[in-house]
Each structure stands twice: as structure tokens, then as C-alpha cells.
Amino acid sequence: MKTLTLGVAALALLAVGGEAQSQGKKYVFALVPKNMNNPFFDQARDGCKKAEKELNGAIECLYIGPGEHGGGDEQVQVINDLIAKKVDGIAVSPSNAAAMGKALEGAKKAGIPVLTWDSDLLAKDKGLRAAYVGTYNYDIGVNLAKLVQQIKPKGGTICIQSGGAAAANHNERMQGIRDTLAGAKSASAPGAKLTGQHGWTEAAGCPLYTNDDFPLSVQQMEDTLGKNPKLDAFVPTGGFPQFIPQAYRKVAEKYKARIDDGSLALVVADTLPVQMDLLKAGLSKGQVGQRPFEMGYKTMFFLKEMKDGKPAPKDPTYTGLDVCTPQTAATCVGAGS
Template sequence: MIGKLLNATIAAAAVLAMSQDAEAQSKKYVFALVPKNMNNPFFDQARDGCKKAERELKGAVECLYIGPGEHGGGEEQVQVVNDLIAKKVDGIAVSPSNAAAMGKALEGAKAAGIPVLTWDSDLLEKDKALRIAYVGTHNYEIGVNLAKLAQKIKPKGGTICIQSGGAAAANHNERMQGIRDTLAGAKSAQAPGTRLTGQNGWSEVAGCPLYTNDDFPLSVQQMEDILGKFPKLDAFIPTGGFPQFIPQAYKRVAEKYKARIKDGSLALVVADTLPVQMDLLKAGLSKGQVGQRPAEMGYRTMLFLKDIKDGKPAPKDPTYTGLDVCTPETAGTCIGK
């Protein structure tokens, strides 16, 4: 009798375990992909990569693409993340607008046991333990490559204006540091690097760097104003595609300087290589583009979060998604597949 009861207990336990395994396998994880803002073609590509992962995983995950409508200072993005933590989503992948503020918000995710990845932009060094890994561009290197393009065009240096996304955005500060360090020929202590005041012949003009806060009309106006104020400016380098993301407005300004772009008297090189930007490069309205792979960022963060939830090894920290360096001569072949 005891043997029969024992066997029945073991069998029941086995059925329960199998049921729990089946439930775990059938559970749909909800993973949030949080951009800096949702009014941005760069982040649209990250969303598309996220949705591609959702399709390929055939119902195992839901890609919840959610973020602020506009960039701003990061407060709205922090509120979005706080709401996601309160809703107990299964994982969060975020591109922080304000690295310091996002670090404070993600303390709540860590306390709630919600795995976090950063992508496109990372946290401050002191807060990196709050996320498992960074997935995206080596931001310092994007600045290095922008600077190298400018150096080829203007080997003796000259006056320069750098246009950035936001003063508190870690990724843009790292890119600015890469530009400044490469042009100066010396490594600075920390982002955003040491202002150029004649190093290797390069000097930043008064009023720069410019900060757009991802306000694209503002970025075009800034570009028009600075080129008007300094008609012999040697280099204009946006650390993101801001002015080019509204191509008609950008064309209106850049076409005034097309001859200078062509003859190399103005080194106009821009971050990102979205299709509309490549069209502008081919039209002679920039002299170089250094691109990221946002679709891959969105795609890989979803796969990585699922692996983490399934108990598989975490991704390498950092996981870099590569760069594409494009010039008018290589525009047809420079984008990585």
C-alpha cells in the first residue's frame, strides 16, 4: 500500500513538473524597447528589428515599442520606464536620453528583478551594474571615424562646429570625445573630451558645440545659422543625423554650400546612414556618413532578453553592432549586410 502511494506521489509530481515546464515554454515574454523618442527614423529601424525578432520567435515574445513622443531632457522617458517597472514587464531594453536620470530609474528595475539591456546609448560608468549589457554602436569609434573623414578633407585642420544630440546623452558625448581626441591627436580623460583650441590646427568656433535635443527643425536652423555666421567654417559635424532627418529642409540649406562641399573647403560629415541620408550623400550634399545598425540593435536585444529569461548565458558586455563608413565614392557598396 505504501509503495502504491509513493508511486502515485512520484507520478503526480512528474505530471506537475511537466505541466510547469509546458507553461514556462508557452509563456509570452513582454519585452519593452524604449527609444529616446518615437519621432525619429533612426529609432523606427530599431523598432523594425524588434518586430522582426517577435515574428521569428513565433509568439514567444512581444516587442513592446514604447517611448516619449519627443526627446526633451529625458524626464518623459524616465516616466515611461518607471511605468514599465510598475507593470512588471519581463525585460527592458532602453536607449537613455539622460544617463544620470535613467540610472536612478533603473534601480527600481534591479530591485524588481527585471533584466535590463541598454542599446544605442549607455548609462554612466557608475551605474553600469544596473544593466546586464550594452548592445549597439561603439560610440567613441563613430566619433573617431567622423574625425578621420574630416582629416582627409582638411589635412591642415581648420575651424569646426560639432552638433550634438543632448548634453546629458552619454552616446553623443562619447562621439564628441572621439572627434575631439582624433583631431587633437591626444586622448582626453573623459567624455565629451577637451575643447579644440588649436590642437593640430583645429579650433571650435564660438557658440559650438550645438545641442539639438533631437529637435530636427531646430537642428537645421542651427546648421543654417552657424554656416551663415562663419561663412569660411572648415568643418561641420553632427554626431547624429538630426538635420538630415528632414531632408527637404536640409537640402534647402546644404545646397547653398554644395560647391564648398564638393571642392573640400567645407568638410560636412554626418553620423548615420539611413536611406534618406545616403541619397543626400549621393546628391553631393555631404562629404561622408558614418552609420550605425539600429535594426540590428532592436533585433538582438529581443533575442538576448529571451536568452536571459530562459536561463541561457548573458550577452557579452559590450556587444557592438558595427559601423559603416561611407564616402561619395563608396556610397553604393559601403553599407554592411
């Protein structure tokens, strides 16, 4: 199935590349998500397409990536194909920061400008891109932890659910959660495991890693809550289980009484419309959201400016956060998406 996905992506790339060449001066800018079956990245695509429309034929937004997240190999292949086709610019959300750094050495040699968005490269590789555009990921973790602290001020047992062990953005979020609950800054992401600091301990078998496999994330949630009937907090660093809302509902509704009375702090990253519906239904106690639409939108304008000889954007360029609770659910999500 993955081979088929890559084949389709390569064909789409060839078609768009040929079209751009026949039209002459139109820039082809690739927006590369971690995977293309994710409603979070769909919003970034929509922002990219809006920029394409507003730039009135000056650019082509090429939204292309692997069908599934995986370990990042498929995404690296997509990037290698884009470099070979000599696209005019690349904006990528790296699945595997280390592997992507190696791939982007080819873009640097080819003179193709690169931005990262949503997730960044490792510190040693940041010279391979002009800037990072997206969320201050550490701050997502900080705000998730603050919501947890409001619900469980005395501490307790927590399970953090992450995207991928090699995803820099999720590791930074995990560090933000751990540091805030521990009351001390750790040296690097994903931070020091909670073993009693300020009353917080991580449950056995946690953190969990989903690799953006949404059915797996729901199964992990169900298994963890089932095995730990007194778990105090369950905190996904992305919207993984909520991205298949009916399956999430079936699990969360079993624990609605615990969510309602505050004995379970169920707090989740991201604020897509489907997630806000779950918050309003009382099936989470808080959501900390990013602005993926703005990421897709702004990267296209930044790449265009760079190709036109203007300076690169500020590094990093942060797109802001929305912190939502049941009380603020109607008004908490900012404009732009």
C-alpha cells in the first residue's frame, strides 16, 4: 500500500512539474506534511491553497506527502523526488528529524530554499532551512500541563501519549509537560521522566507512541485507562485518538463521570472542529490548539518573498496557540483557520 501511495505521489509530482514548466515563471512550492490522512494537515493544505489563490498565478501549492506517517522513510523519499524535480521551494514538517536533515542536504546543494513547519530539524541541522514556521512546541506542553494542574493540583499518575519517538515537535511538547509538572527545566527534549516530582509519576508503560496511527492511539487509550482505573491524567501531545471521533467517544464516554468530577484529567492537544465538539460534549477537560492553516498559508508567502530576493522570515516564526476549556469553548479558537 505504501509503495502504491508513493507511486501516485510521484505521478502527481511529475504532472505538476510539467505543468509549471509549460507555464513559465510560476513557482512550484511543495508543502510536505508528515502524512496526508490527517485532518490537522488538511488545514495546512487549505491555508496553502488560499495563498496560491491570493498570489494569483504566481505560485503553485504542491501538497504532497506519504499516505501514512510510518517512520519517516516515505517522507524522505518524497523530499528526494522534489529535489530531483528541482521544485522552487520546500516547506516540510519532518516526521524523523535526523533522517530529514540528511535528505535536506540535497536541497541545500541544489539551491532550493527550505522552511520547516509544525515540526523542526535537530539543532545541528537547522542551518539546512531558512526558518521554522509554526508552534512553539514546548509551550503546547506547558499549557497542557497547566490545565492538568488546575484539575489535579495535588499531582498523581499521568500517561503521556506522543506521536513518534523521533518527532522533534512531540518530544518538545513532552518536555514542556514534564518540566511544568516537575517544576524544573530539564536539559533537553523529551525531558526527564516523572518519578514523583511535585507529586507526579508516569504510569508503567508510558509514554505511549502512536506513530500517527489513529486506531492504535484509541486502542492505547482504552488499554491504558482500563489497566489503570485510578489514572489521574491522560494527555495526548496531538489529537490522535480524537481524529476518529466515534471510536474516541466510545472510550471516553466510559469515563465521563471521572472526567466530570475531575478525578481524570483528560487534556488533549489541537483544537480542530471535531475536537471542539468533543470538548463541548464533556469528553475532554481541555484542548491546546495550534494554527495549521496559518502555517500552510504563511510558508507560501515566505517562500515567494525569498525567491524574489527578499530576506528570509524571522527564525523562528511562531503562529500562536489557543487554550480551550469547556467554559471557553465557544470563543477560544483564534481567527485564521
